[in-house]
Amino acid sequence: MNTTLLSRKIESFGxxxxxxxxxxxxxxxxxTAPAVNVTTTxxxxxxxEEWYTNPIYWVIGALxxxxIIAVVARGNGKRD
Structure with missing residues (x-):
């Protein structure tokens, strides 16, 4: 039991x-950051802006x- 206590203490100290x-x-x-004088132009x-980068067009296109998918999936409405 003393060896386990000693090994735990050594492990904690390590x-x-x-x-x-x-x-x-x-x-x-x-x-520290060195002082650097930089001049930029x-x-x-x-x-x-291109039309396809505007998210409004994506939303309208998705709607x-x-x-169109709903209309095609519904069919012509006549059942035989």
Whole structure:
């Protein structure tokens, strides 16, 4: 029973040491950002929106497709 208690304590201490080591390693990776002077020039380009990128057309198209499927599935209404 003493060996299991001792092994649990050693395991807990090992986990504590690993946690400390990895946290120290993570903090060691951080460094302050160097001061960088960057000048950029940007040009604005205008693009036209295509009709198929507008979601309204997709919704209208889906509704029309559902209506067409419903009409075709209903048939002509006459049963023999």
């Amino acid at each position: 986990i504590l040491l690993l946690t400390f080591f990895f946290s120290a390693l993570a903090f060691a990776q951080e460094k 940007s040009t604005k380009t205008t693009t036209t 029309l497709l559902i209506i």
